[in-house]
Amino acid sequence: MKAIQRGFTLVELIIVMVVTGILAGILVTFFMPAMDSYFAGSRRAMLTDAADGVMRRMTRDIRVSVPNSVAIRANGPGPCIGMLPSSSGGRYRTGTDVAWDSTHASVADQSKPVTPGFSVDTFDATTSVSGKQNDWILIGNQSESDVYTVANHGRLSADLAAPPHANLGHKRVTLQAPMPVPAGYDGARFFVVPNAQQVVAYVCSGTGLDAKGNGTGVLYRVRGHAIGAPNYRNCPAPGAGTPVVATHISACTINFTPNPGATQLSGLVEMDLTLTEANENVRLKFGVIVDNAP
Structure with missing residues (x-):
């Protein structure tokens, strides 16, 4: 006697599809926000690390620079500050x-x-x-x-x-x-x-936001500009091989006050930087005292 082979009925298939849809809806409702939060937190952490790297690198160069060498530079693609770090x-x-x-x-x-x-x-x-x-x-x-x-x-x-x-x-x-x-x-x-390095400049270029909410700017560290260059007051232009300090920069401001307050032997560099990825923002604002006593 042949065995009878029986499949799912239409009603059973519909029930399975409805249950699956309900379970999928529950998963989306409860787990997607958690996933979005995880990825957002990961982006913020990476942006924070990048901002911290900017602060540490700039602070080191500024603090070891020759007195009276730190100054805002002109004619750059964006905010630019130059200095003469000593080794x-x-x-x-x-x-x-x-x-x-x-x-x-x-x-x-x-x-x-x-x-x-x-x-x-x-x-x-x-x-x-x-x-x-x-x-x-x-x-x-x-x-x-x-x-x-x-x-x-x-x-x-x-x-x-x-x-x-x-x-x-x-x-x-x-x-x-x-x-x-x-x-x-x-x-x-x-x-x-060092003769191999000479003048160093930090240059913000192309700041803004693209359609996906990512910062479009780049912070470069340009070195090798000659001490005695006739255009030393100008910002050296970044090239193809110029080291990149940070990307995804949406806003950048650099200020330098040679003699803040009544103190005549120190200056103050102020950096205000915003890094943005997928509309997640990390803003870094810091100041560095410059020793101008030769």
């Missing part, structure tokens, strides 16, 4: 070691001080410092124009090395040509600026 620096000898020099007749063995108001081609660093051949040496610049004038600075003729004798200092700084030291400068500090 090292320290204190120099301000007077001869009379007792030592009297017992060492060789010129190379004697102490090498810096005298304000005169040019110097060799001097002893009394603190630990590092520098490579062709790096720049800056001393006592009082203004932005001083900082970006090549004739005010020296260039290392060789990598920094120990002096002939340890009690002369930590390093002996030898320059390619004599450099002038401002008269009256008593700070006894010098800065080393």
Whole structure:
């Protein structure tokens, strides 16, 4: 006797479809908001991390920059601020070691001080410092124009090395040509600026929103603009290989006050940045004190 094969009836199929639809509706109602919240939170976290990276990178460059080198730059694709970050620096000898020099007749063995108001081609660093051949040496610049004038600075003729004798200092700084030291400068500090980097600028370009609610702007870190470039007050243009600090920028404002309040030896950089992805916004506003005492 043959077995009878029986399928689903139309009524049973309809019931299954109705139940499935109800279950799907319940899942959408209760789980989709949770999923949307998860993805929104993930986007905000990524934007927050990106904003934090901007703050840390800019703050570091600003704080190690040569005094009086930070300034707003003109003619850029958007807000732009430039600076001259140093890689090292320290204190120099301000007077001869009379007792030592009297017992060492060789010129190379004697102490090498810096005298304000005169040019110097060799001097002893009394603190630990590092520098490579062709790096720049800056001393006592009082203004932005001083900082970006090549004739005010020296260039290392060789990598920094120990002096002939340890009690002369930590390093002996030898320059390619004599450099002038401002008269009256008593700070006894010098800065080393890497020749491979020189001027650094942070440039906001193309800020706004696209149709999907994503920020269209990019924050670039442009480096290599020459110290003595005739257009040093202008913002260097980002190129194809320019490092990107952050993307998805919908708004960007950069301000610099050289002398806030009554303080004349410090400045204030203020950054207001909004990062946006899929209409999720993270706004970062921070300030960095700039040491303008040479």
